[in-house]
Amino acid sequence: TPAPTPTPAPSAEEMAGKQFLEDFTRGMATLLNRYKLASWAYASNLTDHNMQLQLQAAVEMATYQKQQWQQLVQFPWRSFQNRDTRRQFEVIADLGMATLPPERFQQLGRLIGQMQGTYSTAKVCDYHNRTKCNLSLEPELVQLLAHSGDADELRHAWVEWRRASGEKVRGLFEQYVAISNEAAALNNYTDLSGLWLKAYETPNFREELQRLWEQMQPLYQQLHAYVRRHLRMRYGDAEVTQQGPIPAHLLGNMWSQTWEGIYQFSKPFPNAQATDATPKMQEQNYTPLRMFRLAEEFFTSLNLSAMPRVFWERSIIEKPADREIVCHASAWDFGDGQDFRIKQCTRVDMKDLYVVHHEMGHVQYFLQYKDQPLIFRRGANPGFHEAVGDVMALSVSTPKHLRKVGLLGAGDASQSSQTALNHLYHTALQKVAFLPFGYLMDLWRWDVFSGRIAPSEYNCRWWRLREEYQGLEPPVDRTEEDFDPGAKYHIISSVPYIRYFVSSVLQFQIHRALCLEAGEFDPNDANKPLHNCDIHGSVAAGEKLKAMLRLGNSRPWPEALEAVTGSRHMDASGLLDYFRPLKQWLEEENQRNGENVGWVPSTRVCVATREELAILRSRNSTDSAFTRTASTEP
Numbered sequence: 001t002p003a004p005t006p007t008p009a010p011s012a013e014e015m016a017g018k019q020f021l022e023d024f025t026r027g028m029a030t031l032l033n034r035y036k037l038a039s040w041a042y043a044s045n046l047t048d049h050n051m052q053l054q055l056q057a058a059v060e061m062a063t064y065q066k067q068q069w070q071q072l073v074q075f076p077w078r079s080f081q082n083r084d085t086r087r088q089f090e091v092i093a094d095l096g097m098a099t100l101p102p103e104r105f106q107q108l109g110r111l112i113g114q115m116q117g118t119y120s121t122a123k124v125c126d127y128h129n130r131t132k133c134n135l136s137l138e139p140e141l142v143q144l145l146a147h148s149g150d151a152d153e154l155r156h157a158w159v160e161w162r163r164a165s166g167e168k169v170r171g172l173f174e175q176y177v178a179i180s181n182e183a184a185a186l187n188n189y190t191d192l193s194g195l196w197l198k199a200y201e202t203p204n205f206r207e208e209l210q211r212l213w214e215q216m217q218p219l220y221q222q223l224h225a226y227v228r229r230h231l232r233m234r235y236g237d238a239e240v241t242q243q244g245p246i247p248a249h250l251l252g253n254m255w256s257q258t259w260e261g262i263y264q265f266s267k268p269f270p271n272a273q274a275t276d277a278t279p280k281m282q283e284q285n286y287t288p289l290r291m292f293r294l295a296e297e298f299f300t301s302l303n304l305s306a307m308p309r310v311f312w313e314r315s316i317i318e319k320p321a322d323r324e325i326v327c328h329a330s331a332w333d334f335g336d337g338q339d340f341r342i343k344q345c346t347r348v349d350m351k352d353l354y355v356v357h358h359e360m361g362h363v364q365y366f367l368q369y370k371d372q373p374l375i376f377r378r379g380a381n382p383g384f385h386e387a388v389g390d391v392m393a394l395s396v397s398t399p400k401h402l403r404k405v406g407l408l409g410a411g412d413a414s415q416s417s418q419t420a421l422n423h424l425y426h427t428a429l430q431k432v433a434f435l436p437f438g439y440l441m442d443l444w445r446w447d448v449f450s451g452r453i454a455p456s457e458y459n460c461r462w463w464r465l466r467e468e469y470q471g472l473e474p475p476v477d478r479t480e481e482d483f484d485p486g487a488k489y490h491i492i493s494s495v496p497y498i499r500y501f502v503s504s505v506l507q508f509q510i511h512r513a514l515c516l517e518a519g520e521f522d523p524n525d526a527n528k529p530l531h532n533c534d535i536h537g538s539v540a541a542g543e544k545l546k547a548m549l550r551l552g553n554s555r556p557w558p559e560a561l562e563a564v565t566g567s568r569h570m571d572a573s574g575l576l577d578y579f580r581p582l583k584q585w586l587e588e589e590n591q592r593n594g595e596n597v598g599w600v601p602s603t604r605v606c607v608a609t610r611e612e613l614a615i616l617r618s619r620n621s622t623d624s625a626f627t628r629t630a631s632t633e634p
Ligand SMILES: C[C@H](N[C@H](C(=O)O)[C@@H]1CCCN1C(=O)[C@@H](N)CC(=O)O)C(=O)N1CCC[C@H]1C(=O)O
Pocket: 257, 328, 329, 330, 331, 332, 355, 358, 359, 362, 385, 386, 495, 500
């Protein structure tokens, strides 16, 4: 047999390139750790002083990256033999915001810091007691949206939150877009959307996403029709029309992005068991710490890593009483391979038990790839990072598992099929309701970055997308003096969002593969449906997942997906298989009730100014023909 052709010895340039990567990584590790610590200090104590220190650390790191970049571009890295060396160069080739001149970079950092500060400290007055004006988003407004049940109070909270957050940052956001696009151009992208999509390394990625959405849209529309009927029954025809979009303030969530808040009064079988762990959690005096320990135990039962001691010492898992912090939950990797934390203003309910698993999924990924070169310590693509915790939560949320951990009663075996449908519906309110929101967030932003959506139409184009994809309408008319996208954390923090849509698809593919591995799901055994699968304790499933997590983004994501599922493609079949029994039930139920699936155009209007709106309303209030039929065109 012929001797294997030896790979040619790496050239002197490639050796120098490898050395450059080691030097760059060593320098970055120190500056990254310092930047993360300063960012944590600001996010966990929102003072101008701390924002200044964070900015300083960010500029130091960016200056170093920019200076190293001059050397980087000298290397002919595309022709290097070693695949890891070549890929590391490829990953850092576009430096992102660090290519900006330092003062522009600093300006960008300050804009984002200010928008985060406004968002995180915004306060709203109580609907019933207008002198009480200290309601924060978390926990007050989040709890109100989920539990109020009073349409007027909900409308008040919805409108006032947007006045106190989004409206205040419209100008800052416009400046943020301009500077971010400058940075994209310095990386040879036409606008920021190109830089953001590079992380997916997928040609025609946007077409792929549209195809996935179209596969899942029928399921969403069935859920939408069913929910609209139950909201109409609860709030009346004046609030919820028969065939129109659903008013956004009634869905139990400030952004209408997940609808688990309306589960109790809309579940398919009211007399069967509700699959909500909240009552038992509160009955048993659960604490945030116990929620975190419960999540950690799920990971260790799969032979994945426990949280390190420093995690328990330095995480913030309850809202402090003595200072303003960024309450929006987040997971942190401090870049030194040892320091990992979560910051979460945890509430004791099932919704936050899901968030605990979501955040701990990020930390598990950090732990599994911590021995990769620094440049590879990322998700296979950002969607993978968002999927890890959610895959665990799919098992935790099953009635079977909740009973196992004492968070659900035994239930009546004769009602098991109704309970199963109640559980499927509960999961759909979180996972299916989310799909159009997870998709449209960056549909709007990509068009803003490209200029297809001009600042003068930011808000009315947002509401066109909200109507087209989610079948929602605002509870009151809107104008371009409002800036509703700015009322959502990721928009003002410059965090891309399509990762959550990608995760919604991937997590069901991964869940299905792990359930097969754990012997918890068998497509040919009606007694082992996918929605009843709980992989808890399956070391075999854990090993499969670990093999993927340890890769970080050292290999193209189709290879990471293949390691777990055997497939190299994202596809909606995992999600559609999971919800098949529910879709069938919803179709029959909507048919039985004569519900129209889909929606007619909204009668809410979106115009340029509040003055124009007042004129429109006054003119039309005399013209009785004007019910709510004005077009939504600006
Ligand atoms: C509650 C959750 N917070 C994010 C997350 O955990 O993704 C935070 C804020 C933005 C990024 N982030 C991180 O923690 C990153 N450091 C993770 C990483 O390392 O990539 C969140 O925003 N979610 C959960 C589901 C939908 C979405 C929402 O609530 O709209």
